[in-house]
Amino acid sequence: MEGALTTHSLGSAENLSLPQVQVIVMSANMGCSHCRQRVSKVVSKMNSKNFEAIEAVFMSSSPWHHRIPPLLRRHVLPFLLLPLLLLAALLFSASAPNPFVSSFGSFSPEVADTDIWSARRVVDWRPCVWWENASLPALPAKTNGYIRVDCYGGLNQMRRDFCDGIGIARILNATLVLPKFEVAAYWNESSGFADVFDVDYFIQQTQGFVEVVKELPEEITSREPFRVDCSKRKGQFDYVEGVLPALLERRYISLTPAMSQRRDRYPSYAKAALCQGCYNALRLNKALAAKGSALFKAIPKPFLALHLRFEPDMVAYSKCDYPGLSSTSLDAIEAARGDRKSWTGDAARTWRNRGKCPLTPKETAFVLQSLKIPTNTTIYLAAGDGLLEMEGFTLVYTNVYTKSSLLTGKDFNLMHGNTKAALDYYVSINSNAYIATYFGNMDKMVSAMRAANAHDRTLALSRRAFANLTALGLEGVELADALWRSHREDFVMGRGTALPDCFCESTL
Numbered sequence: 001m002e003g004a005l006t007t008h009s010l011g012s013a014e015n016l017s018l019p020q021v022q023v024i025v026m027s028a029n030m031g032c033s034h035c036r037q038r039v040s041k042v043v044s045k046m047n048s049k050n051f052e053a054i055e056a057v058f059m060s061s062s063p064w065h066h067r068i069p070p071l072l073r074r075h076v077l078p079f080l081l082l083p084l085l086l087l088a089a090l091l092f093s094a095s096a097p098n099p100f101v102s103s104f105g106s107f108s109p110e111v112a113d114t115d116i117w118s119a120r121r122v123v124d125w126r127p128c129v130w131w132e133n134a135s136l137p138a139l140p141a142k143t144n145g146y147i148r149v150d151c152y153g154g155l156n157q158m159r160r161d162f163c164d165g166i167g168i169a170r171i172l173n174a175t176l177v178l179p180k181f182e183v184a185a186y187w188n189e190s191s192g193f194a195d196v197f198d199v200d201y202f203i204q205q206t207q208g209f210v211e212v213v214k215e216l217p218e219e220i221t222s223r224e225p226f227r228v229d230c231s232k233r234k235g236q237f238d239y240v241e242g243v244l245p246a247l248l249e250r251r252y253i254s255l256t257p258a259m260s261q262r263r264d265r266y267p268s269y270a271k272a273a274l275c276q277g278c279y280n281a282l283r284l285n286k287a288l289a290a291k292g293s294a295l296f297k298a299i300p301k302p303f304l305a306l307h308l309r310f311e312p313d314m315v316a317y318s319k320c321d322y323p324g325l326s327s328t329s330l331d332a333i334e335a336a337r338g339d340r341k342s343w344t345g346d347a348a349r350t351w352r353n354r355g356k357c358p359l360t361p362k363e364t365a366f367v368l369q370s371l372k373i374p375t376n377t378t379i380y381l382a383a384g385d386g387l388l389e390m391e392g393f394t395l396v397y398t399n400v401y402t403k404s405s406l407l408t409g410k411d412f413n414l415m416h417g418n419t420k421a422a423l424d425y426y427v428s429i430n431s432n433a434y435i436a437t438y439f440g441n442m443d444k445m446v447s448a449m450r451a452a453n454a455h456d457r458t459l460a461l462s463r464r465a466f467a468n469l470t471a472l473g474l475e476g477v478e479l480a481d482a483l484w485r486s487h488r489e490d491f492v493m494g495r496g497t498a499l500p501d502c503f504c505e506s507t508l
Helices: 002-013 033-046 070-075 077-093 099-104 155-171 199-205 236-242 244-250 268-280 286-298 312-318 327-337 345-353 361-370 417-430 441-452 463-471 476-492
Strands: 023-028 055-060 123-127 146-151 175-181 252-255 304-307 379-381 433-436 458-460 503-507
Touching: 123 441, 146 155, 155 175, 155 236, 155 268, 155 417, 155 441, 199 268, 236 244, 244 252, 268 441, 286 417, 304 417, 304 441, 312 327, 345 463, 361 476, 417 441, 433 441, 441 458, 441 503, 458 476, 463 476
Parallel strands: 023 055, 146 175, 146 252, 304 379, 304 433, 433 458
Antiparallel strands: 123 503
C-alpha cells in the first residue's frame, strides 16, 4: 500500500507545474544565530531577480513536525512538501551546468574581504548577433505614411518611448518623423529632441533599418498629425490591425507606445530597427557631449556612479511608509503624496517584502558597506535635486560629487531637466562602476549601454533582499553577510544589467 502510494505520488508529480505565486513557509527559531544564518542563505537565493514572484512567510516556532500524528506525517506530509521540493529542483537543476552554482555551496561570507567587483563574472550580456550582423530585408520603396512619436516624462522615459516608436514605425513600413518631447513645467523642461541628441548621426545610423526624415512633405507639413490611441497596442498584430488603417487614411499620425510593449511579438527586422536606433544611433549632440566630457574629467578617478532615488515624489508614489525620517522629510513626502495613501499593516509589510520601497540613503550606505565598497570611494551622485535624508549617506561616504558641485556658472544654471539628466547619463555610462538603487528607466538604459561597451562593473541593489532579510530580524554583521551573498550572486550571474530584447547572455 505504501509503495503504491509513493509510486502514484511521483507519477503525478511529473505532470505538475508550479503556480505563479509560490508561498514558502519556513519554521525556525529566529532567536538562534545559527538558525538565522541558515534562513538568510535561503532568502538570499530566493531574492534572485529570476524569482520575483516568490514570497516567503517566516514563522518563528518550535519544531512543528513532531506534533503531527505519525500516520498523517507518513502519508500527507510528502504532498505538503512537494511544491517546495519542486521549487528546489527548479532553483538548482535549471542552472546545474553553471560553474557558479557548483561552487556556490562552498562560498561563505568570510572570504568576502575584497569588494563586490572582485567576484568573477560567469554570465554577461552583449549585443545579440542577430541584431548587429542581421541580414535585413530592404525597406519598402513606398512608405505607408509618417509617424511622430510623442514622448512624456523624464528624459529616459521619453527615450524608451521613442525606441519603441522606432520598432513600431518599421512594423508599419512607415517613415519616422523626429519625436516630440513633452514641454513640462514639472520637469523644468522645454528642450526638444535636437537639444539633446545628434539628429544627423541618428539618421545616418538608422539607414537600412527604418526611414527617418527631418522635414515632412510640403502637402502635410502645415497640419497636425492625427492622434492614435496606442495604450492597448503591444504587438505586431495590434499595430497592423488597429493603427495601420488610420495611417493609410490620414498619412500622418502621432502615437505614444504603451509602457509594457511585447517586443517578442515584433518581427526580427522591427526588433533590429529598435535595437539599432536605441543603442547605436542615439548619442548626445556635440554641445552636450562636450559638457558631459568636461564633467567627467572633473571627477577624481577612479569613481563609482550611484543613481540614488529618494526624492519626495518618488517616496510618495511608492506608497511606502518611513516613520524614522526627520519631520522635514516627512512633511515634504506628505506634500507630494496627494491622494495616494501609504500602505498600512500586513499590506505594507507585504509591499515592502516584494521590494517596492526605495532604499533610504542610510540603507544604501549600509548595503554598499556590505558589498565592501570602501567608505573613501569617490562617488558621483547621478541624481536630481531634492534628495531627502542625504546626511545618512554622506556621514559614511564622504567623497561625494554632483554635477552642481563640479559645474558652476550661468550656463549650468540655465540648463533644463533633460539636459541635466543627459549629463548624468553620460557620466554613468563611462564611469568605472555603476550602481542603481531602484532600476528605473535611466538604470535600464545605462546598464544596457554599459553592457554594449563591455563595462561590466554594473549592479542594481536589491530592495527585496534588504526588506526580507531585515524582516527576519537580521542586523549588523549577519545582515551584511546575507546582503553580500545575495548581491554577489546577482553580479556573478549578470542579472538585471541589460534589456533582454537586444542583448543576449554570454557565458564567460
